Amino acid sequence: MPHLSGPRRIAVFGGIYNNASALLAAIDDARRRGAEEIHCLGDLGGFGPHPGRIPPILLENGIVVVQGNYEDSIGFDRDDCQCGYTDPRDNRFAQIAYDYTRRGTPAEFKAWYRRLPPTRRLPLGGRRLLLCHGSPRRQNEFLWRSTSPVVFLERLLREQAADVILCTHTGLHWSRTLPSGGQVINVGVLGRPANDGRTCVWYALLSATDERGAPLEVQFVPVLYDHQALALEMRREKLPEEFVETILTGWWTTCLEILPARERAAGRF
């Protein structure tokens, strides 16, 4: 039962990238941990197989979705994913993933994609949460931990009149509690591992600590799923072997040039 004054615990994830089995595992896990609401920060497609499987799972489970750059691109039938990569090899792989997802997304979901809001606000434990895909100001802005300094994040929170910003888009989860008490949380992605040599994927569980706006408790939760089965499906769909390798090893093989020095050094490639 929802709490009378609003939820006390919510789960937030993003970047599903067509990974249906990770999505189902994350939903089960979040409910077991007592999440009263589940939110998705966009990028339902890309990278993995069978894009048509994702929207029904979200709709059937009452998951609230914010529009990612993928939903904008596919909803409005644009030529590319608008991920924001700058390197030609990164863009080539991004285009393969996008063209595959665009072809395979049933037309019936495109109107829904177009209608999704780019941001959403909700209260939790007396705090004002702002949910977005990349950043509150741009759907495809990358908020990496090592290049999102405290003073910049304080400014974003001030400009947005929010206590907590929740975002995804980079594929790497992190959170920072600021001197003002504000919080910025990148919830990570369900679609591919976090470039750490582990095959699990991640979502965030947020819990209110009181009703007066104290900082939320943030827990990043690893999700295990049948990644071997996913790899098999990706191969059957003739998706690039580079993508399959990432699923099987936990190391990113593509879309690397956008990584800042610190995040790049943490990976294998």
Next chain:
Amino acid sequence: MAFPRAPLLSLDTLWIQVAGTICNLRCTHCFISCAPDNHSHSMMSLAEVRRFLDEAVGLGVREYYFTGGEPFMNRDLPAILEETLRVGPATVLTNGLLLDPDRCRMLRALADGSEYSLDLRVSLDGWGPEDHDRIRGAGTFRRALEGAANLWAAGINPVITVSEAAEGVGTLDGRRRFLESLRRLGLSRPRFKVLSLFRMGAEATRSHGYGESERLSDVDLSRADLEALQCSSGRMVTSRGVYVCPLLIEEPSARMGRTLRETLRPFDLAYGACTTCHTSGVTCRT
């Protein structure tokens, strides 16, 4: 003639001309003609940089880039980087010639001491010493690669920045071939960025300058076009004040003020370089 106006949407990136126009090289393609004897913009002291850093922190700036000239000719650079890395990520653009093993170890220690990224960019201008040394001087290709290798040995993986003086490097195949050649030269996991050439300064002599028709006159720019321009999210500080961007520091009318706050206003895109920025989509950021 009416030029499009670029609003400052958000001051996210601060460029710092930390070595002024003073360089240990005299490259024939340099868009601000940096050289050992070019004191047009002078070295910036720690105190001068600190004044801008303090202002930038107050404005919530996201990231800092250090350039010149050759930044490592500035003796204050280690202290400047240390202070910068307390408040945000820093990137240094270098020709690689002064990256001896001791300096690289010092940089690694600075990087380890910060929660923010310290990035190094080493510039190359050709597929090999023949092209590169013609632009930058004899022996500079080998020495730049040695500098990059010293960084790698110290645990820093630099971004190899290649200008389009290396013909064809911007294509997918050109990129692949360039990375293969870097791997053969011992850089096992090269990071990579391609930069456009700007036909100003020395480069205007090497190739040719911008013609009068190469201006963005009477062009309508969309919101996305404006967001892509670095002048909509950054400013450049030098010893002489605050300029609109890293490219136009020799244009008197591109000097927008003495402090960052004075420059939080739009800028008219009246220069040939503005055309290159807009049409190539390339920014000086990594």
